[in-house]
Amino acid sequence: MVAVWCGKIKAMRYGVVKELLIAIERAKARIRARVEHPFHVIKNLFGNRKVRY
Numbered sequence: 772m773v774a775v776w777c778g779k780i781k782a783m784r785y786g787v788v789k790e791l792l793i794a795i796e797r798a799k800a801r802i803r804a805r806v807e808h809p810f811h812v813i814k815n816l817f818g819n820r821k822v823r824y
Contacts, residue, residue, distance in 0.1 A: 774799060 775796055783789045814820075 775792065780789065780792060780796070783792070
């Protein structure tokens with residue numbers, strides 16, 4: 772699943788295809804948000820953090 776560039780969606784004319792593409796992108800973003808947050812928590816538990824020295 773690869774996200775579509777925002778400009779590509781804006782360049783499309785309004786219609787069924789554009790609305791369908793926006794709905795698909797929202798679904799992918801929702802899944803991505805639900806998956807990435809637990810990964811972030813687990814990585815921090817195991818000490819994989821960005822650190823400045």
